[in-house]
Amino acid sequence: MHNFWQTLSRPVLVLAPMAEITDPAFRSIIAKYGKPDVLWTEFVSADGLYHTREIHKIPDADNPLMKDLFYEPGEHPIVAQLFSAQPNMIEYASRLVTELGFDGVDINMGCPYRAIEKQGAGASLMKKPELARALIQSAKKGTQGRIPVSVKTRIGYAHNDLSTWLPELLKEDPALITVHARTRQELSNVPARWEHVREAVEIRDKLSNKEKVLIFGNGDVDSAVQARTLAMETGADGVMIGRGILGNPWLFSEKIPTLEEKLEVLIEHSKAFDKLCAHKSFALLKRHFKSYVTDFKGAKELRVELFACENIAEAVEKLKVECLKLKAQNKS
Numbered sequence: 001m002h003n004f005w006q007t008l009s010r011p012v013l014v015l016a017p018m019a020e021i022t023d024p025a026f027r028s029i030i031a032k033y034g035k036p037d038v039l040w041t042e043f044v045s046a047d048g049l050y051h052t053r054e055i056h057k058i059p060d061a062d063n064p065l066m067k068d069l070f071y072e073p074g075e076h077p078i079v080a081q082l083f084s085a086q087p088n089m090i091e092y093a094s095r096l097v098t099e100l101g102f103d104g105v106d107i108n109m110g111c112p113y114r115a116i117e118k119q120g121a122g123a124s125l126m127k128k129p130e131l132a133r134a135l136i137q138s139a140k141k142g143t144q145g146r147i148p149v150s151v152k153t154r155i156g157y158a159h160n161d162l163s164t165w166l167p168e169l170l171k172e173d174p175a176l177i178t179v180h181a182r183t184r185q186e187l188s189n190v191p192a193r194w195e196h197v198r199e200a201v202e203i204r205d206k207l208s209n210k211e212k213v214l215i216f217g218n219g220d221v222d223s224a225v226q227a228r229t230l231a232m233e234t235g236a237d238g239v240m241i242g243r244g245i246l247g248n249p250w251l252f253s254e255k256i257p258t259l260e261e262k263l264e265v266l267i268e269h270s271k272a273f274d275k276l277c278a279h280k281s282f283a284l285l286k287r288h289f290k291s292y293v294t295d296f297k298g299a300k301e302l303r304v305e306l307f308a309c310e311n312i313a314e315a316v317e318k319l320k321v322e323c324l325k326l327k328a329q330n331k332s
């Protein structure tokens with residue numbers, strides 16, 4: 001198997017999966033302006049992929065949910081994240097993403113959304129370690145050893161359960177375990193507790209033959225400098241960054257953009273959304289307007305104007321006018 005995780009220099013800095021945020025449009029912008037070592041897709045329902053194909057009796061290529069697994073060649077290495085509580089669904093979807101050319105498959109074992117937990121998937125898997133292990137085994141079966149399988153989880157459900165939960169996952173030898181340093185019950189309401197990332201590394205190190213399983217930390221990181229410091233302090237092999245990238249696709253390249261550059265890239269982002277995410281609601285792009293258009297004189301007024309737009313073309317026109325104004329100001 002080509003385990004690309006072992007070929008990357010440490011600390012590995014990666015983009016977190018964020019549903020309805022890190023869609024193909026935003027990822028294309030991130031890959032262009034500040035590519036992390038590895039990108040992740042938004043999570044995708046393995047059951048959804050399977051059932052949509054069965055119900056409509058269509059080949060995989062015609063499955064509308066395949067749009068969520070679209071990526072561009074410039075995004076490699078890219079990992080597809082799946083969620084499910086059904087080993088056979090995970091096996092099917094892992095085979096599919098292997099065939100689609102993804103570099104890795106990741107199983108979500110940390111999502112607190114009610115709709116996901118109701119299916120027995122996401123964070124609720126922390127209460128069922130045997131099923132969690134079966135899902136890793138099934139993913140490995142699906143990939144047939146061609147791409148590495150990883151897990152993204154939290155430190156526990158109601159309490160820090162790393163001392164029991166992590167060894168269960170380690171028994172299945174995933175290539176990587178990313179630890180979001182909060183419990184499920186904490187959601188994102190308390191600061192991430194990075195001392196538990198260090199604890200996860202120590203647990204891994206104490207178990208013989210587990211040194212090859214990478215441990216990444218995640219939670220509240222908003223710069224590459226901070227990520228490297230935290231990796232050094234905790235011994236983590238890598239750091240995953242989520243919300244810090246909002247409105248700042250330069251995060252991983254550590255470039256500080258001018259306001260004009262920011263707005264120009266927002267135009268590019270909007271056009272990419274129009275092209276690659278036409279099946280998605282304009283409201284999702286508006287969330288990005290909020291992230292980019294902030295912290296400058298006139299930002300609030302521009303946001304109000306952009307939110308009032310009825311379509312992407314209208315918003316792009318407004319942004320172009322704003323860029324022209326800035327250019328004129330900079331000249332004078």
Ligand SMILES: Cc1cc2nc3c(=O)[nH]c(=O)nc-3n(C[C@H](O)[C@H](O)[C@H](O)COP(=O)(O)O)c2cc1C
Nearest residue numbers: 016017018019042043152180219220221241242243
């Ligand atoms: C809007 C949003 C969507 C998310 N979607 C996913 C997801 O699809 N899969 C996943 O494993 N985590 C998801 N997460 C959690 C993030 O990957 C990450 O663990 C969390 O935001 C903490 O990291 P951060 O402080 O760097 O953002 C999501 C978080 C947000 C804010």
